[in-house]
Amino acid sequence: MTSSASALASVLAVESDPGGGFVSPTIAEFYPPALAEFSIFGIDFTITRITVISWIATAAILAFLVLASRRMTVVPRKSQFLLEGSYSLVRDNIGRDVIGPKYKQFVPFLGALFFFIIANNAMSIVPFFQISPMSKFAYPLVLAILVYILYNAVSIKNKGLGGYLKEVAVPSGVPIPFLVLVTPIELLQVFVIRPFTLAVRLFANMFAGHMLLVVFSLGTVYLLGKIGENFSFVFAPFSFLMALFMTFFEVLVIVLQAYVFTVLTATYLNGAVEKAH
């Protein structure tokens, strides 16, 4: 390996094989060394590079939101326009169109979700960070648990516990014999699978995206180090192009997953506020 390549490799947190062969990135990517470790009430806290990245992402999006919402005018400036556009996307296209007439009360939560996810997702392609906190299952899980609590609470509030359980377990229009099949599936779906898939979808997308980027980036570095041997000069540019292509693809995933997570939350809330049908 060249010195610059090895420097880049260390940034990307990869171990080089003592034998000189290519070492593919492992799940260790997502468990960087701890920067600080402490314990409160018997719970161990480990502050790693990824934790810090999530703070930076959150602070950055907060800074943008607060600055852009300062001194807002009727005729928007550039930053205000961007802010209003993304807020309107959540408010009108997700909140109003999906939830329906009772959408207003949920817009703040949906907005916080959307901005938090998109900012943390975006860290997967920001230079020198290059990993999204959302590829740590804890972060999507937190959000999914909050959504889970919210849509169940709203459902119980609107329909009563009995009414809610009945609506889920005995969907209208299903012939009685089929309930043997449908009822367990529906209960499992609403109370277990739904929050789990919500969290896993976001986590897995960011996890896989990061792995792909790392594989092609490290592959490029490794092949450049081996230039002159085999056919590295053919494959190194190819690996680089793939890394580039996957970066653009990652941009799509960043936005799309934030959008999908928010839309699904809105869909569950719609089910919670609507009368059984």
Added chain:
Amino acid sequence: MDLIAAESVNPLLPPVGEIIVGLITFAILAFVVVKFVFPMIEKTFQERRNAIEGGIERAEAAQAEAKAALEQYRAQLAEARTEAAQIRDAARAEGQQILEELRTQAQEESARIVARGEEQLAASRQQVVNELRGQIGSMAVTLAGRVVGESLEDEARRRGTVDRFLDELDAMSTSTPSTGTAGGSTVYVPEGDR
């Protein structure tokens, strides 16, 4: 080191500490945006809506006002036109009346003038006839006295002669059958003069 331990870690089982850190991070963001950022955006949306609605309202008011003014002008114009037509009709009628009156007056006047002229004419003719009758009588008597002399001294004869003469005169005159009958009385005028 962590890396060795990480190989055996299940990524779907995150440590509780990490979940709590994630929760706190999200809670801070949610608090700030819900408390400060989103209300500002909603306020701006409301202001913009008000501005637009206010503009539309003002425009509608102005339009209504202009329409009302136009209606008023049209009404006034129609009124003025009606009034002018009325005045014209009245003037025409009045002129007609005046003309009629004048014509009647003139006809009356002319009739009166004609009547008076005829009266005067008749009167002066009568006068002339009377005068002529007297003069002609005395002239004829004088002339006849001179011509005949003493034969006319006899009263009775003289009267008969004169009367015959006058009758002849009357017969000669084309226009005097009526004066002929009155001839007897006219004889006394020259008789009284004598």
